[in-house]
Amino acid sequence: MWSLRSLLSAKLMPPATLRRSYSSFKDxxxxxxxxxxxxxxxxxxxxxxGYLTPDEAEARFP
Structure with missing residues (x-):
């Protein structure tokens, strides 16, 4: 649960996503x-x- 909270913190989520109003929980x-x-x-x-992003790893190891 704590990792989800940190993911949703203002440091990681884009500010536009955090400030936006959502009409439902599904949205x-x-x-x-x-x-x-x-x-x-x-x-x-x-x-x-190996500290690569998934995109980098996929490009290296097709």
């Missing part, structure tokens, strides 16, 4: 999911990949 969930899957997991380095 908020979709925004968070999109951020995690499309940006956070794809762009950050992973220790298990």
């Amino acid at each position: 908020l969930s979709l925004a968070v999911f999109s951020y995690i899957e499309c940006f956070y997991n794809a762009k950050r380095p992973h220790a298990s990949l």
Whole structure:
């Protein structure tokens, strides 16, 4: 739970996403999911990949 809280903190989530109003929980969930899957997991380095981003690892090891 703490890692989810830190992910949603103002330091990591784009400010526009945090300031936006959501009409439903489903809309908020979709925004968070999109951020995690499309940006956070794809762009950050992973220790298990030798500190490469998933995109870099995929390009190196097709």
